[in-house]
Amino acid sequence: MRLKQQLLQFMKRNIYLTEAVLWVAGIVALALMQPEGDHLFSLCPLSWMGFDFCPGCGLGHAVSFLLHGQWQASWQAHPLGLPALVLLLRRSINLVRWHFAFHLKPTSKQTYTHG
Numbered sequence: 865m866r867l868k869q870q871l872l873q874f875m876k877r878n879i880y881l882t883e884a885v886l887w888v889a890g891i892v893a894l895a896l897m898q899p900e901g902d903h904l905f906s907l908c909p910l911s912w913m914g915f916d917f918c919p920g921c922g923l924g925h926a927v928s929f930l931l932h933g934q935w936q937a938s939w940q941a942h943p944l945g946l947p948a949l950v951l952l953l954r955r956s957i958n959l960v961r962w963h964f965a966f967h968l969k970p971t972s973k974q975t976y977t978h979g
Contacts, residue, residue: 884959
């Protein structure tokens with residue numbers, strides 16, 4: 865039980881940094897995948913429910929194509945690939961900044977004396 869409490873405390877203290885690491889790990893995974901390869905599985909809940917249309921379909925491939933420098937293929941996979949990548953990078957940067965701003969903030973008031 866103590867380990868669970870310690871893990872929860874760690875997550876609360878580092879929630880911003882944890883989210884940033886997860887977003888960056890996702891971007892790295894998209895950079896390492898071969899976007900023109902076979903579609904092995906889908907993380908899309910609409911696909912799992914049998915729907916043929918999903919507004920986000922192709923977004924991961926679009927970002928992966930972008931990270932491989934294939935701009936036209938990215939646009940064809942999903943036109944919002946570039947904005948998605950920019951938003952994810954911006955979010956990750958902000959999360960890291962918020963994490964360090966929170967942890968570098970003084971915890972107690974410091975009194976200054978002249979002299």
